[in-house]
Amino acid sequence: MGETVSFAEVIVDLSSRNTDRVFHYAIPPDYRDKIAVGSMVTVPFGNRHLTGYVVGFGIPPGEVRIKEIAGVIDEGPVFTPELLELARWMAENYLCSTAEAFARILSPRLQVKASRRADVLVYPALAGAEMEKALSLLGRSPKQLAVLQKAAGCPGLTKSELAAAAMTSSKTVDALLKKGLLKVSAVMPAYLQDAPGDMIKTGSLTLNQDQEAALREISASLDRGRFDVFLLHGITGSGKTEVYLRAIAAALETGRQAVALVPEISLTPQMVELFRGRFGGQVAVLHSALSGGERYQEWRRVKEGQASVVLGTRSAVFAPCPRPGLFIIDEEHEPSYKQDDHMRYHAREIALKRAQLAGAVVVLGSATPSLESFSRAVSGGPYKLLKLPRRVDERPLPRVRVIDLRQEIREGNRGIFSRPLLYALNGCLERGGQAILFLNRRGYSTVVVCRECGLVLKCPRCDISLTYHLEGRLRCHYCNHLAVLPGLCPGCGSRYIRHFGAGTQKVEEEARKIFPKARIVRMDSDSTAQKGSHQKILDAFRDGLYDILIGTQMIAKGLDLPGVTLVGVINADTALHMPDFRAAERTFQLLTQVAGRAGRGGLPGEVLIQTYSPEHYSISAAAAHDYEGFYRSEMAVRRVLGYPPFSHLARLLFTHEDEEEVRKGAEKSKELLDRLVSGRNCRVEILGPAPAPLSKIKGHFRWQLVLKGRRRENIKEIIREGLAELERDRRFKVAVNVDINPQGMF
Structure with missing residues (x-):
């Protein structure tokens, strides 16, 4: 050098x-x-x-x-x-x-501070005459000579095994590695290694005309080797996965690698089976449920070119592919692609930037694309829209019925299950079918809803549902508007206005009482805490060992469960009235995705959606399988209120152990940012400060500011300058976390 x-x-x-x-x-x-x-x-x-x-x-x-x-x-x-x-x-x-x-x-x-901590295998770096020469030169170092001889005779031992076999220490192995006489290579983890006859090779399925047209477009871009983005809008069961697999094969033929992301760890085992059946040992798996050593081994296999196909969750977007040619994001609308702590990146944005840098192709797939993505595909934007409007083998979409829970209450039924859902469950069990009961309980606090007329109390400024707190006050977590819980509904005067919520455990308890002979299993974050529990539950359900699967959003998407003929949504309003401007979009997406689990086998499917808001456009559009109708309705609301995709947002989250300190820090930051905005004369609105919906976590109080503007660069410049000034202020003791284009405000 x-x-x-x-x-x-x-x-x-x-x-x-x-x-x-x-x-x-x-x-x-x-x-x-x-x-x-x-x-x-x-x-x-x-x-x-x-x-x-x-x-x-x-x-x-x-x-x-x-x-x-x-x-x-x-x-x-x-x-x-x-x-x-x-x-x-x-x-x-x-x-x-x-x-x-x-x-x-x-x-x-x-996660593995040095390669010596990883479970890697050691091989001789030389062969033939070069090895003989190296052995002769090590005559004065008997320990090193013994290690090199043992490595030549037994290649593929771990470092500790090699040191033990040569009756020396790992330091001797490290010395030979440093000299370049030995080399290490990551081994495929045991959980991916094939036992004899273990791996089932899967062949390609016959594509329909829509799939063929989509694949043609993607393959042409791969052949050109240029940056392109495709939005693959395919209804549930339309065969998007087969298009992904064919596109990956096309990328490999060009000598490049492919990265495919799924939103949930629960989907990974099913996808691993499909991908390995098609691409065998070329598949590397990266997700957070693996141990640090397992992730490192897979990372090394990708980096060294031993694995050309990467499958994983959000963080797999960073896989060190030498020549990435294709990035696939399945269920691209999912909020789980956004990192929700520390550095809050979005995997979709990372994939787009990597593809731009590498001249690669991006395929964003979804039955319910995010409004941002769909608007970029239909308004002459940078995305190319590909449609799969039919299910594979012309299977019909499930019939969807909306159950008005207000009517159920008027007629005396105040239980969790409506009468039509109980009747449908009875019929499904009598026919030997399987059912899914879905309840989205991501929420941490409850909304206030009138069970007589369905009115939800909302902030007059932000059109976001007010959140009920234990002291009986209602608060907007965008602008800090406060209200008192009314004794009577301001809409109809009913006394049945209450904060509302029920969890999956309560649903399971009630289901077991009503259907004592049914075999019931629950799948949520509590029941899947142990490693591999997702797959055990799904395998058992797929094998017919259970009749009813009760779960949260982890069962709502991507799963192919042919025996399911009935899906029941316990309460669609839980997601609809969350304090988030994306609540209607999330509701439509969840309902459409969970409905798509029904009728994927030979028998037709049925879906029942229970709600206090049957007239809401997100629910009626989901019942009609009408994405474009929902898109038109929601875009009109976003345009009036100036929410994305008509603006960009950023959130500043302030945390401190002292509540008064964090409040003062947030207020001081608001004054500073207001001054910067007025000095620049840029169109950035600052909402808040207000306590975050999760106002205290692990002993730290949380407040937030929300910035809204037409240009992302303006928002970033204001925040960058504000943070620099706060860092110079030694009296400012509050931690600040920045979230550009947040996917949630929790």
Whole structure:
């Protein structure tokens, strides 16, 4: 390495914006052949040694005192030039430090601090005459000689196994690795290895005309090797997965790799089976339910080119593919693609940026696309719309009935189950069918609804449902509007106005009382806490061991359960009246997705939706399987209120152990941002401050501000300047978290 590259440009692993820049470090002579752009190193910083990321080489300013790199964590690059550019874009787009972006991108690598902690296998790096020469040169190092001889005779041992076999320590193995006489390679995790006859090879299905047309468009873009985005709008059961699999095969034929994302871990086992049946050992799996070692092994297989197909949840979008050619996001509308803590990135945005940098193709698939995506596809925007309007084999969509719970109450039924749903469940069980009972209980507090007329109390300014708190007050968590819980309904004068809510455990308890002979299983975050429990429940249900599956949104999407002929939605209003401007969209999506679980086998399906708001357009459109009708209605509301896609939002979340401190911090920030907005004369509205809906978590109080504007750049500039000023104020002790285009306000 020449004199001009004797200094490395290093991003140091610090989250402070004040240190988010390149620092120069001298490269010691022993490391000059081991450090490249993308290497992870250890560097002195103040009185500490920190991890650093080498992002280039250059001459430092003459007046700066230069320290030396202290060590090399990874000699080879842990990130590609594309991922380096992505990290810089993330820092700019999500207002985080570049080091924070690297930490998110390299998470599977950083969970295993060095390769010696990972379950990797060791192989000789030399063969033939070169190996003989190396063995002869190690005559004076008997321990190293023994290790190299054992590695040559028994390749593929772990480091600890190799050290034990040679009757020495792992340090001796590390010494040979450093000399380049041994090499390590990640092994496919045991949970993915095939037992004899274990893997069922699946062949391609026959495509219908719509699938063929969609695949033709995607394949043509892959052949051209250019950045393109397709929105695959296919109704439930229309065969989107088969289009994904064919598109992946087309990407592999071009010599590039493919990344496919699913929104829920519960969907991963089913998709793994499909993907492995088509692509075998080329499939790597990345999701948070794996151990750190398992994720690292899969990450290494992708990085080293041993796995050309990546399947996983949100974080798999960062898979270190050498030449990514295709990114698929199944159920692209799902809010789970948004990271909801720390650095709040959106996997869809990351996939789009990676594809743009790599000249790759993005396929966004959904039966209920997000309004933002659909508007970009139908308004002459950057997305190309592909439609799958028919189910595979011309199977009909399920018949949907809307049950008015107000009428049930008037006629004396105040139970969880309406009479039509009880009748339908009885018939389903008598015929030997299977049923799903769905209740979305993501909520943390309840809405206030009149059970006589269906009125929901909303904020007069934000058109967002007011949230009931235990002290009996109603609060808007956007603008902090307060109201008192009325004794009578302001709409009809009824005394049946109450905060409302029931959970899955209550539904299960009632179902067991009413249907004592039915085999019932519940699937929610409580019942699936153990590793592998998702798949055990689904396998048992698919095998006919249960009659009724009760669950939350984890059972609402993507699952193919051919025996299900009846779906019952216990209360559609739980999602509809959440304090979120996306509540109607979420409701339509959930109802459409859960309805799509019915009638996927040979028998027709039926869906019953229980609601106090049967006239709401999100529910009537879902019952009619009418996405475009819902889109028109919801876009009219968004346009009037100035919500996305007609604007951009950002949320600043303030947290502190002292409630008064966090309130004062939020109010001070509001004053600062108001001043910055007026000084720039830009069209940014600041709502709040107000307590966050989850106003206290783990002993920390939470307040928030919401910024709304037409241009995302304006919002980011205001926040960036405001945060810089707050960081300089030593009296400001409140933690601030930035969420650009939040998917929820909780």
